[in-house]
Amino acid sequence: MLWETLSKELVFSDLDVSKRDDVFETMGSKLVGLGYCKSTYIEALKNRELIFPTGLDVNGIGVAIPHTDPEHVEKNAVAIAKLKNKVDFIAMATDPKDNITVPVSVVFMLAVSGGKHIEFLQRVILLLQNQQALSQLVNASGPEEIINIIRKGEMENENL
Amino acid sequence: MRIYKILSACGTGIATSTVAAEKCRSLLKERGIRDIDVIECKALEIASKAEMMNPDCIIYTAEIPLKKLGNIKTFRALQFITGIGAESLADEIAAYLKSLDNK
Numbered sequence: 001m002l003w004e005t006l007s008k009e010l011v012f013s014d015l016d017v018s019k020r021d022d023v024f025e026t027m028g029s030k031l032v033g034l035g036y037c038k039s040t041y042i043e044a045l046k047n048r049e050l051i052f053p054t055g056l057d058v059n060g061i062g063v064a065i066p067h068t069d070p071e072h073v074e075k076n077a078v079a080i081a082k083l084k085n086k087v088d089f090i091a092m093a094t095d096p097k098d099n100i101t102v103p104v105s106v107v108f109m110l111a112v113s114g115g116k117h118i119e120f121l122q123r124v125i126l127l128l129q130n131q132q133a134l135s136q137l138v139n140a141s142g143p144e145e146i147i148n149i150i151r152k153g154e155m156e157n158e159n160l
Numbered sequence: 161m162r163i164y165k166i167l168s169a170c171g172t173g174i175a176t177s178t179v180a181a182e183k184c185r186s187l188l189k190e191r192g193i194r195d196i197d198v199i200e201c202k203a204l205e206i207a208s209k210a211e212m213m214n215p216d217c218i219i220y221t222a223e224i225p226l227k228k229l230g231n232i233k234t235f236r237a238l239q240f241i242t243g244i245g246a247e248s249l250a251d252e253i254a255a256y257l258k259s260l261d262n263k
Contacts, residue, residue, distance in 0.1 A: 048172075052170070052171030052172075052223065056238065056242055058243075065176070067172065068172065069172050070172070092222070093220060093222055093223055093237075094223060095223050118182070122179055125176075128241075129244075
């Protein structure tokens with residue numbers, strides 16, 4: 001499960017940023033620094049978000065799942081952040097020109113390597129579909145609590 | 161029994177489209193539609209893929225050029241990602257696919 005592989009280094013509580021690019025740089029450099037992604041990942045992430053945005057409104061909680069092509073990734077990983085202040089992302093599957101935004105509180109940054117990644121992706125998506133876990137994440141303080149919420153959320157999902 | 165062909169598109173062709181495809185497959189199965197072929201693709205390749213594959217419908221989680229897709233029925237499928245409204249979207253797709261048999 002995700003929580004088992006989630007290191008505290010990839011979990012950000014109260015990430016204090018004011019714009020999207022800061023989100024990409026702070027979380028992305030961690031993924032690059034820990035060897036999950038190549039140095040090209042951050043730029044690729046920014047460019048991808050401009051064309052194919054990833055903001056999602058999950059029953060009133062703004063979630064973004066930025067990701068990019070597998071050639072910028074070494075191995076599957078997810079970095080998770082709870083943002084101190086909401087940051088606007090463009091809504092997924094809309095034309096960026098229409099500027100339909102979602103105020104995002106939780107970011108799941110995906111590093112998708114293209115190999116056996118479907119199960120891993122489904123776990124992340126199941127987690128964001130877990131309303132209870134998501135609303136707890138928004139109020140979490142500290143990486144340990146975030147990992148704990150994810151652990152519980154995944155246990156519940158497993159029992160569905 | 162015919163096999164329904166569905167094209168699932170997202171930005172990378174390997175991320176949200178695969179999750180949407182899986183969800184679509186299992187929800188359609190629950191609705192008695194078992195013979196389906198769901199192919200994932202990149203949003204940028206959708207027009208050429210659609211021409212090649214001639215799908216019964218398209219589901220998408222990234223913006224696609226709807227005007228270039230002619231008469232192919234399309235469904236915006238964020239419900240399969242957020243989970244909210246997934247059942248009713250599956251109802252809609254299932255009803256559409258079943259309606260094709262009567263034509």
